[in-house]
Amino acid sequence: MESIIEVKNLKKYYKSIKAVDGVSFDVKKGEIVAILGPNGAGKTTTLEIIEGLRKKDAGEIYYFGKKIENVDSNIKERIGIQLQDTNFFPNLKVLETLKAFSGLYKNSLDVNKILKDFNLEEKKNSKVSKLSGGQLQRLALATAVINDPVLLFLDEPTTGLDPQARRSTWEKISDLRNLGKTIILTTHYMEEAEFLADRIYIFDQGRVIAQGTLKELIHSLKMDSIITFEINSNGNFDEIKEELFKDSNFQVTIKENFYTIETKDVESTLVRIFEDAKIKKFDISNIVIRKPNLEDVFLHLTGKSLRD
Numbered sequence: 001m002e003s004i005i006e007v008k009n010l011k012k013y014y015k016s017i018k019a020v021d022g023v024s025f026d027v028k029k030g031e032i033v034a035i036l037g038p039n040g041a042g043k044t045t046t047l048e049i050i051e052g053l054r055k056k057d058a059g060e061i062y063y064f065g066k067k068i069e070n071v072d073s074n075i076k077e078r079i080g081i082q083l084q085d086t087n088f089f090p091n092l093k094v095l096e097t098l099k100a101f102s103g104l105y106k107n108s109l110d111v112n113k114i115l116k117d118f119n120l121e122e123k124k125n126s127k128v129s130k131l132s133g134g135q136l137q138r139l140a141l142a143t144a145v146i147n148d149p150v151l152l153f154l155d156e157p158t159t160g161l162d163p164q165a166r167r168s169t170w171e172k173i174s175d176l177r178n179l180g181k182t183i184i185l186t187t188h189y190m191e192e193a194e195f196l197a198d199r200i201y202i203f204d205q206g207r208v209i210a211q212g213t214l215k216e217l218i219h220s221l222k223m224d225s226i227i228t229f230e231i232n233s234n235g236n237f238d239e240i241k242e243e244l245f246k247d248s249n250f251q252v253t254i255k256e257n258f259y260t261i262e263t264k265d266v267e268s269t270l271v272r273i274f275e276d277a278k279i280k281k282f283d284i285s286n287i288v289i290r291k292p293n294l295e296d297v298f299l300h301l302t303g304k305s306l307r308d
């Protein structure tokens, strides 16, 4: 399938900080690609280099199959950018803001249709400074699509939003994909990448540490389920705590009285846990069996949590 963006061995160093350290990826026509990573992983720097807002130190960038050195006006007409913090003029009204953005392009969509599509009709005469976080985010998305771009860059499109506003932004982004847009977004929410992305690149410390579809990334863990539970004992539990399941081939993590066991065989693992509980006289509570997620992929690769 046709690549809309391709990046090869991109680098950007700030003195000793390797913000982007040899990143390669591509985005194909019609897909949503998520760059997932913790704070400081290099997501924004990567995006802003491709958008032409920062200079690269090394690497190659291809737009629509052609190698480019600068993001020229031809490309600018065909892309839409939502920055991490869009600073609108606070005293400008919503409609005025959209008109100002539409004036930047040769071709732009009808402003009234955009107001409707992004559920901002009621707010068209409100000053930007009076908008809620969710409304501001919708305005940022609306300004990013005003030129009807082929490719959309969304930098952390839902950071700071409450769960309801986040959901509705996700729906909006899905609608844009259904309209045929190609989208690259950054996020540090694994749920966002899980919900939206056709393919995911996991970033850490300026590098791509894993990539694939959600299914492929989870599959790479080679575990089917994760069982967590709490153990309580009347006896001196601390003494046996580390010894429990030591003779098993379980992958066990202990945090206070909470055990996490990764397993390919839920049934036999559960049998073993309850047998041990009976023999060694401890109680089990709060047992949860869940499927692995992107957080587990990240934890396995880096030994740390996405939100540390």
Ligand SMILES: Nc1ncnc2c1ncn2[C@@H]1O[C@H](COP(=O)(O)OP(=O)(O)OP(=O)(O)O)[C@@H](O)[C@H]1O
Pocket (backbone or CB within 6 Å): 014, 017, 018, 019, 020, 037, 038, 039, 040, 041, 042, 043, 044, 045, 046, 188
């Ligand atoms: N202009 C700059 N000068 C110096 N260091 C910078 C600059 N911009 C970014 N960095 C550093 O580069 C690294 C990557 O930053 P970047 O903003 O790209 O990460 P990020 O993954 O987007 O993080 P976040 O999720 O917090 O936005 C960080 O260590 C950051 O402090």
